[in-house]
Amino acid sequence: MENSCFPIEVCERIIDCCFDFRDHWDKYDALRACALTCSAWLPRSRYNLFYKVLLDCREKCDQYLAVVAEHPERARWVRVLEISATIHYCPISQLIAPHRHANCHELLLWVAWKSFPPHYIYKVLGPLLRHCTNITKLRLDLETFRTLSEMNCIVLSMPQLQTLRIVGRPDSSWFRVHWQPRRRQSCSSLTELRIVSLLFPSIL
Numbered sequence: 001m002e003n004s005c006f007p008i009e010v011c012e013r014i015i016d017c018c019f020d021f022r023d024h025w026d027k028y029d030a031l032r033a034c035a036l037t038c039s040a041w042l043p044r045s046r047y048n049l050f051y052k053v054l055l056d057c058r059e060k061c062d063q064y065l066a067v068v069a070e071h072p073e074r075a076r077w078v079r080v081l082e083i084s085a086t087i088h089y090c091p092i093s094q095l096i097a098p099h100r101h102a103n104c105h106e107l108l109l110w111v112a113w114k115s116f117p118p119h120y121i122y123k124v125l126g127p128l129l130r131h132c133t134n135i136t137k138l139r140l141d142l143e144t145f146r147t148l149s150e151m152n153c154i155v156l157s158m159p160q161l162q163t164l165r166i167v168g169r170p171d172s173s174w175f176r177v178h179w180q181p182r183r184r185q186s187c188s189s190l191t192e193l194r195i196v197s198l199l200f201p202s203i204l
Contacts, residue, residue: 012044019048050077055095056084065094075100084110092116093124098131106137109154113144121150129157136160136189142168156187163192 018030028049035045055061061083068075081104083095092111113121129135138154138161145151155164164187 011041015041015044015048019051047077050074052080052082053078054082058085058090061085061090061095065091068100072100076103078104080106082108089115093128096128096132102134105134107135108139110141111144113150114146121153126153126157129154130159132158133160136162139165142166160189161187162189164190165194165196167196
């Protein structure tokens with residue numbers, strides 16, 4: 001940005017403003033346009049493009065894995081990873097791989113766990129998440145789990161978790177039976193728990 005007629009701070013602020021677009025695709029298109037503006041705008045544009053990665057279908061998951069396989073450094077730009085493939089199975093263990101996302105601090109999982117093998121969460125995902133020590137924020141959708149124990153396994157597998165957001169209304173027994181007895185040992189860093197209940201009026 002040395003040859004720009006604007007100060008560096010102004011150029012970077014213009015690029016950063018594109019990240020604030022509400023519509024995901026408007027944001028993506030704007031940041032891609034910024035990246036193609038000139039070579040000086042490319043680094044900041046890439047930073048914003050990869051800050052939050054949304055993977056909502058198998059095709060996008062495969063494309064993302066292909067990109068980070070060819071350019072491993074780009075996975076380290078990811079700060080927020082959202083996996084919302086709620087219909088089809090996706091290679092989630094490859095997507096979350098801790099060695100790829102060393103700087104990712106927030107994970108959103110809107111995954112149809114019923115499409116995975118019965119013990120996948122306990123035997124594969126849980127042990128994997130224990131190595132994700134950089135992730136401090138987690139969001140889950142209660143309706144996607146077979147049982148509360150599956151959700152409990154994910155939550156208690158994350159040693160540095162500070163913020164947990166659950167969409168849905170868990171039964172009160174979850175706090176008494178699954179949560180309270182083990183929270184101090186497994187989630188000692190947790191300081192914020194949010195439960196969002198989506199209630200819609202009846203349609204007559």
